[in-house]
Amino acid sequence: xxxxxxxxxxxRELIKNLDGSSEVIKTESGRFLTKAKALxxxxxxxxxxxxxxxxGGAPVDTSYLRATHNYKVGNWLLRIKxxxxxxxxxxxxxxxxxxxxxxxYAVDTKKAKVEKLEIEIIENITKQLAK
Numbered sequence: 001x002x003x004x005x006x007x008x009x010x011x012r013e014l015i016k017n018l019d020g021s022s023e024v025i026k027t028e029s030g031r032f033l034t035k036a037k038a039l040x041x042x043x044x045x046x047x048x049x050x051x052x053x054x055x056g057g058a059p060v061d062t063s064y065l066r067a068t069h070n071y072k073v074g075n076w077l078l079r080i081k082x083x084x085x086x087x088x089x090x091x092x093x094x095x096x097x098x099x100x101x102x103x104x105y106a107v108d109t110k111k112a113k114v115e116k117l118e119i120e121i122i123e124n125i126t127k128q129l130a131k
Contacts, residue, residue, distance in 0.1 A: 024128045032121040033078040036114050039072055040080055043106035044069060055109075058082070058102045059090055 049056035058066035062095060068084040081101065082091070093099030 025125055028121045028124050029076060030073065030130075031124075032117050033076075035117050036110075037073055037078050037080070039110040039113055040078075040106045041069075041071065043100060043109050044080070049062075049102050049105070050099045055105050056100075056102060057106070059100050065090060099130045 039046045044057045048058060048060035048066065058069070060066055060126050065082065065084045065087060068082060068087070070079070070081045072079045072081075082103070084090075089097065091099065091101050091103060
C-alpha cells in the first residue's frame with residue numbers, strides 16, 4: 001500500500017549507550033516527528049494535484065481522498081497512510097490513469113526543511129546532555 005514512513009534510526013543504540021538521557025532523546029525525537037508530520041500534512045492538505053499537471057497535495061475531486069489520511073507518530077516512527085480504498089490507484093496510476101504521487105511530492109518538497117529539523121534535534125539533544 002502506498003504510504004510515507006519517516007523513521008529515526010540509530011537512536012535505540014544511542015539510548016542504550018547514554019545512561020539517563022533516554023527521556024531527552026525520546027522527547028526531542030517526538031518533537032521532530034511531530035514537526036515533520038505537520039510539514040508533510042501541510043503539503044497533502046493544501047494545493048491539490050492538478051489533473052494533467054505536476055506536483056501538489058492529495059488530488060481533490062470530492063475531498064474524500066484528502067480527508068482520509070491516517071497520521072501516526074510514536075515509537076520513533078512517523079507513518080502517513082491514505083486510507084481511501086482507491087488511494088493506491090490514484091497515487092501509483094493505472095493502465096488508463098496517470099499517476100499522481102502526492103506523497104512522494106510531499107516528501108520531496110519538504111526534504112530540506114526536514115533535514116533542517118534533523119540538525120535541530122541533534123543540537124537540542126547535545127545541548128541538553130551537556131548541561
